[in-house]
Amino acid sequence: MPLDPLCARKTDSSAATGLLTVAQRHFFDQMLGKGAPYDRRTTIPRGQAEESDMIMLPVTRSGPLDDGDVTATELTALLREHGTTDREVLQVKSITQAKARHVLPVKLLVYTDSDRNDIEIGVVIDGELSKAHELALIGHGGAKALNITIAPPPERPLLDPDLEKARIPLEEVTQHRAEQAALQLGSQPPTPGPPAAQEPQADEIRAIGVFEHPDILDEALSHARRRLLIISPWIKNAIITTTFLSKLEGRLTRGVKVDIAYGYEGNDTKTDAAAVRKLTNLAKRYPDKFTFTRLKATHAKVPPYDDVWVTTSFNWLSFKGDPDRTYRMEEGSLVRNRQNADTQYDRYLALIDDQRR
Template sequence: MVDHNVTSAPGIAGVLGLPKSMVDQTVATLFGSDDLKWARPAPEDTVRARGLRLTDKGRITTQKAAAVAPVRVNQPLVYDQMLWKAAPYDHPRGQAEEDGMLTLPVARSGPIDDGDVTAAEITALLRENGTTNREVLQVKTITQAKARRILPVKLLLYADEERTDIEIGVVVDGELSKAHELALIGHGGAKALGITVAPPPERPLLEPNLEKARVPLEEVTQHRAEQAAFQLGSQTPTPGPPSAPQPEADEIRAIGVFEHPDILDEALTHARRRILIISPWIKNAIITTDFLGKLERRLTRGVKVDIAYGYEDNDTKTDPAAVRKLTNLPPATRTSSPSPASRAPTPRCSSTTTSG
């Protein structure tokens, strides 16, 4: 426009039919990039008045821009319905209910409107994902997929017996998301998800000889706190040649929920005599191909495996497909089929023996 004798911001806004504020912002940006200048006309120029002029750099920029023609494309986009905004997630996936996950509330129900996503937002997402050679000029229309995609996140809950409220954190792609936390609090927080604080059940007593050998919970907690303090304060050790694994002494102690995956993997990898698993439910999220492969290797090595499950008479949380995967193990390796256990204890914090 400037090169065609439209040399004022109001004139450009009038010709293009754009708000003057938008034109003023663009002119300021072009001044900053040395594409525009403010100049008087030459003495022999009796046509143009004082106004905007292209710099030498601006003429080159104009030529390059004229060679670029806008095209209409379909741009896949992930929309976070909890925050009600476009999001940079790469690989959202579904089947949340089958994996036993809770579904977080959405900001509002209904389809996404065309005005809910702007061209600037899409351009910013493209830049964030590494696409720098494309700029979105206009959003023509939005088409929403029929099936919603689910992004798994982790909830961090903080509570104790003396407090009735529950602090909650939301971890998205490995990082705490303050925006999701505030959105969840606005929808009722942990209470809206049916998460409550209940007093812990009394610890069941062991056999007298095992109860005598059991390490008290206070001692376990103190030992773990000392270990964490040492690891935080120590330097990263220099890698050395791997040492031969040493057999661990039998230990009877309280374990936390966060230890269960590591202890289960240790048993499936190194147990030599017997594995006993007692769980309220059997879930697809646990009975994976990796789990079944390790379990079958233990069985072929002569390890006896007993699996007891069941929390109530009407067990609705166990995945039948997961049970079938266990019972379908080759007969030559299956030494003990999973069996329902009436009201088996929930393994929140239980006593266990660990051995080689």
């Protein structure tokens, strides 16, 4: 969400000191067209947001602010938001805008009906829905203005018949997780103590919903102990972040074998060259542990790690950077079993060798 840092030079009144003139920095919310009490630590430079392929929400106004765009009453309210209750702004003498533009990262919640005819968007700031920003977004055209559309989900890749028969469906998985969450909310917090050693998880074959995919990728990057293999048609900067690279290098320094492959025929338009360069450089630093391969063509989208493999239509390394912003409720399957994982790991390594460009 676009913000403008501004410095307001104002006249304050204080019970102890009388009148004085001070300068104080605040943010001007360009979407709402008024000053905002955002913490500077939660904002980022606009260039960083653009590099991460964030959606820029529309603004009510752009360009330089006039001195009358922020009133003394508004600045007093901002002081109250920041906990300053012993001062009142009497007059705004001038406003100076900082050269560096910042934005506030927010979350968009996309809602639609079963027929995908109506799309609504919620704006979440600091963990809470903002009705003011939602209304402002509606005024600018809502989902249509952001080029957000909903498409039917692609067909789920099927498992072998025996695995398919044992697979726990998504509805049952979702219900079980909801029950677990309810139990945790109602239970007493655990007594602090040393972290318990991570126990190997039991075999499982279950569905995974679209929103669980990023968590599975993060689990692999954070906890893989022996191997990690990712195949994705495209690679985007929004995924290959500093955090991603740091976690990946953390696996490499612990001796984990990593293989990443990408490529979709001759089409590289959906892949960011900078993201490829970052992974290439990391592979050069760990030639014995990390192979990074451009394939001739692949439709495979899998991340086998340790004793786990996932089959899905989800694009693991580009899901945040799809410029057409078409949302699909993609569903996949997770199989946690050493023998099956070994088979799939060998299969996809062979595919990489065969499709190596």
